[in-house]
Amino acid sequence: MLRGIATINCYVDDPAAAATWYTEVLGIEPYFSRPGPDGRPAYVEFRIGDHQQELGFIDRRFAPAGLGAGAGGALVHWHVDDLERALARLIELGAAPLLPITEHGPGFVTASVVDPFGNVLGVMTNVHYLDMLAARDELVQEG
Template sequence: MSLRGFATLNIWADDVEAATAWYADLLGIEAYFTRPGPDGRPAYTEFRIGDYQAELGIIDRRYAPAGTATGPGGVVMHWCVDDLDKTVERLLAMGATEYQPITPHGDGGFVTASVVDPFGNVLGVMKNPHYLDVLASLKAT
């Protein structure tokens, strides 16, 4: 078994339409896929974002497995960003709340922060020199 790389990150929302609009504003793109539920409201929407067109899916919380946390917690997925300070500032201005402040990790240039989006999901962002090195090496080939 080997983990080949992140493919899809799913988050939960009570109001998928509102969450989709919030993330569209944050990302500067519209969701490319929407699936309605039996009531006609969006049950799932998906964005393709970043250097590798990773998938960010928003799922109606009604479909969450039993026992799924309703508040922040669990794994924090960190997205590499170009300007960590400005990204955190923008997230907070958009109504997210601080979960972990901007935190340097050693002297290697790795810095993380995370917020809770208005829908209760943790969104991690980071400055990650390793990610940029790998991306540069792939573009050089």
């Protein structure tokens, strides 16, 4: 049923500021932006990673009712090649440490931060993710 991350949406007070910060983190500009009724960006979206998954930032004014303090949610972890370096860069750019680097078993190591807009951003090294990429690359080379 669940086949992969399609879009992750984060609600922020200032989508333009989120776009600027994440442009610095990711090294790319958002590929899509939609203005709100006041002309300011209401939604910005990046396509990132090996599968070009969507990471969008929505003006908090448009959050669904009930998505406030105490609302449940998911901690999404993005695979990174160098966890220590990625975590250090996020903190250098203004993210606050949340969970330290933690090994959950061989090949599964996580950490998380809170970005300057209040969203939890998880990063990890994940052996299954790397295995999937290797298998995909092998199929491409054979094909």
